[in-house]
Amino acid sequence: MLAYARPGDTVHISEMFRLVRGNQHILDVLDVLHRDRLALRIHDGAFSAMHLTARHPRTDELLSTVKFMVQTLAAAGELQRELTYDGLRAAEAKGNKGGRRPAVTAAKTDGVRTAYLEKAQCLDRVFMCPNGIGASSSSPVLADGCLVYEYSACKCSWSVRTGVLLNRPFRPPASGDEMTLKVLLANAPNPTDNRNASNYACYPHIGIIQLATATREALGDRVEIRVVDGGISNTETVQRAVRAFAPDVVGVSALTPTYSEALKVAETAKTCGAKVVLGDDHAIFFPEMILRNRPQIDYVIANDGGEIPFVELIRALIDNTSMSEVSSLAYRHEGQVHLNPAPKYALSLRNTIPDLSFIEDVIDVYADNYRTQFGHLHGHQVRPVTVNNARGCENGYKRCTYCSIADLTVNTGDPRGFWKTIDQYNREHGINLFFEVYDSFTASPRYVDALIDATPPHLKRRIDDGELQVMVYARALGLTKRNNVDKLRRLGVTRANIGLDAADPEMLEAQRKNKTTGETNLEAIRMLNKAGISVHASYIAGAPGERPETLDRTIAGIRQMLSEVELSSVEFSRFIPLPNSPAWDLLVDYERPNFFKSTAEIDDYLAALGITVTREGREEMFARFGDQDLLDIDELGAFWADNFTHISEKYALERIGEVDEMVSAHNVRTGNNVG
Structure with a gap:
């Protein structure tokens, strides 16, 4: 319904809990209404007298009084639903069917649907009323697909039950057979x-x-x-x-x-x-x-x-x-x-579970590929799949230099939807390994807590027995806080993918790792090892200002990791500047940076790393990459190494090869983009 609405429309609901469930869901919906410039009218219940979309004129945030009332009334709504469910279960035990009786008969519903499809007595839209069917081309019209509105032909008026009041006419389907x-x-x-x-x-x-x-x-x-x-x-x-x-x-x-x-x-x-x-x-x-x-x-x-x-x-x-x-x-x-x-x-408003029947004939291909590479990490046969119930990163406001993800705003879905997906995939397709590709699983502590609270008992038992397993992305700094490692264990996480990036403090700073240090990385992996969670670690050679000695320190850090902690796999890749990243600001968007505050900040950043780019060099960079939608990755990598590091691409690749041999000697899997 909200997806259909357009700016200027009014969302009508009979009472608030017909639209949302719980305090956070209400706040998410209010944010969506504000963002999409939609008005809200609640016709009944405790919220009907409130102006829920009121915001502070300077900060544009919801008024604190609105938040307080939402939290209070949401708690009351939760209690009301619990009492309602108790009543429904009691009625069912007596052989009765609970719930409100239909206001409109099934026959009348079928009549409205038939009239609409055949465009009988209809100009813009058919509406339902207890007295029959009517329509008015001059009246405002309602959201497509709703059959709970009333139109009174005898009164030449209509009233809204639940839905979206649109400020534009609805276009009926074209005449004749509908095309496929x-x-x-x-x-x-x-x-x-x-x-x-x-x-x-x-x-x-x-x-x-x-x-x-x-x-x-x-x-x-x-x-x-x-x-x-x-x-x-x-x-x-x-x-x-x-x-x-x-x-x-x-x-x-x-x-x-x-x-x-x-x-x-x-x-x-x-x-x-x-x-x-x-x-x-x-x-x-x-x-x-x-x-x-x-x-x-x-x-x-x-x-x-x-x-x-x-x-x-x-x-x-x-x-x-x-x-x-x-x-x-x-x-x-x-x-x-x-x-x-x-x-x-907002992902919290999305409830569609991707239907794996679209790829049913190739699910085993993924499983075979995974078992070939990572089967040794499991004591049983696994069938993996990705899930994406949350997006974003806690470092989004100052993203890593190489990060080109389109949007790092933290955007979490309904925790119950996460578990519903896992339950459905396991029952229908035998999936037992779930890779939640949330950009950083520690980005929203509230979401992680909500997942734990929402875990169904029957799935919790299977997680504890090791029958269902979860993989996640995480940041080392986030793992060392808020008891997050234990929370991952409780959620069934058996493997964490962590971008360690470097072991040299200068390079960690150059990659904008936000207070992460080599000691932080080592501490996080020790904590994961203790919790029985395996670790895929990734590193980058050729960050801005990389020198032979900084690369030596990173390789020494990898050697220390291999000797002191357990890693399931190690990825060591060359740095590639990609669009929509801070590195792209350095290379192409120098005049209009997206992630640095100004060209002056870029100049200071590069100067601290011993990098100087002339005006002629800037012009060459923009000419080669600035107005191109098709980019040669190898050319980008080589050009970056020559202009933004103190090493050559050839040197970086040679050192990566050395690390691959060292990692393999420890019986740890290696390679680019593993896992």
Whole structure:
């Protein structure tokens, strides 16, 4: 319902707890209403007399009185629901069915639905009332899909029960048979020799499955959807799938390293007559540039939460309506590139569980790949999958120098949804290893506590017995606080992936690690070892200002780690500057930085590292990389080493090779992007 509403609309609900559950959920919804400029009217209950959207004129925060009343009344609502559930269970025990009796008969509901679909007596929309069916083209209209509104033909008026009061007319479906759109969703393969890459091949790309599920749930039989994960195949395989399926729309998910392969898939799709939609991080970085440079791309979704915009786009294509109403969409119109506003979507309002039946035929491929690489870490057979019920990082306000994640704002979903996903995947698909790809699991202590409190008893027993396991990303500094390691253990975490990055204090500072030290890293891993949680550690060679002696200290730190703690795997990679990162400010966005405060701050940062870039050098950098949507990763790496470090790329790669040999000698798995 909230996804359908537009700025200026009014959300009508009978009483607050028809829309939300609990204190935090109420606050999340109020933030969404404020962000999307929606009014709220509550018709009944304790909240009906309150102006819940009132905010402080200077800080734009909810008034403290509103927060206090929300917390108080939410607690009362929880008690009310508990009493209601007790009453329902008592009624059920006596053979009675609890709940409110329908205000409208099933026959009348069917009549309204039939009239609407056949457009009988309908101009803009059919409404329901106890006396019959009516409609008015001059009246404001209501959200699509709701059959609980009343319209009185005899009184020529209507009243709202629950829903969204829109300030625009609803467009009915086109006459005749509804078309079915064939949609293929693909994850662009890794371009490195076009082989399987271990960072993709062990876990499904849950994002495209989420898109497929949300689209099917919203549009039903109006779409036929197929999902192809390039992470476990290659570009030619994806291209063959496109030709065989002959889709009307091809959606491709692309990161900066995989964008070149995404363009190849897009070219194939265009030759088959399909519309091509690009999404994911790289699309978010360069939406307008991509449309100017790449005729094979028709649309770009520039939002980290792409489900709602994608559904809106597919609906617009089916109904042949304007693209100007599709949120977060970049598109061409009359020779111009347009970019629609991109709202932020709260994960707490999303309840769609990605349907793994879209990839049922290849789930075992991921399991086999994982067992080949990491089966020795488990005492039983595992079937892994990724889940994404939360996003963001506690270091988001000052992100790491290399970090190019589109949005690091902490955005957590419903804790009950996390456990519902685990329960469903285990029962229906035998999944028993869940990789929560939350950018940093320690970013929201309140969310972690809520997950513990929401753990269903039957799943808790299986976690304690080792039958269900969880993997997470975490920051070392966060792990040493708030008893977080013990909390991870209670949640069934058996493996943590930590970006240690360096053991040299100068390089940790250069990578903006926010007070993290080599001692902090070592302490965190000792705590994880003690809790029985294995550790995947990652390091980077070639950070800004890297020198031979700083690299020596990092390698010495890795050697110390191997001798004092247990690591399941070690990844040592070269530094690659990517768009939407502080490193990109240094390389390209010097004049208009996104993560440094000013060019002066950049100059001071580089000067402290002994790096000087001339005006001519700046001009060369921008000419080579500044107006390009297709970037050569190898060229970027070499150019970075030559201009922003005191070592060569060749030297960095040689030292990485030394570390790989040292790690392997300790029977620890190594390589780029493992896990």
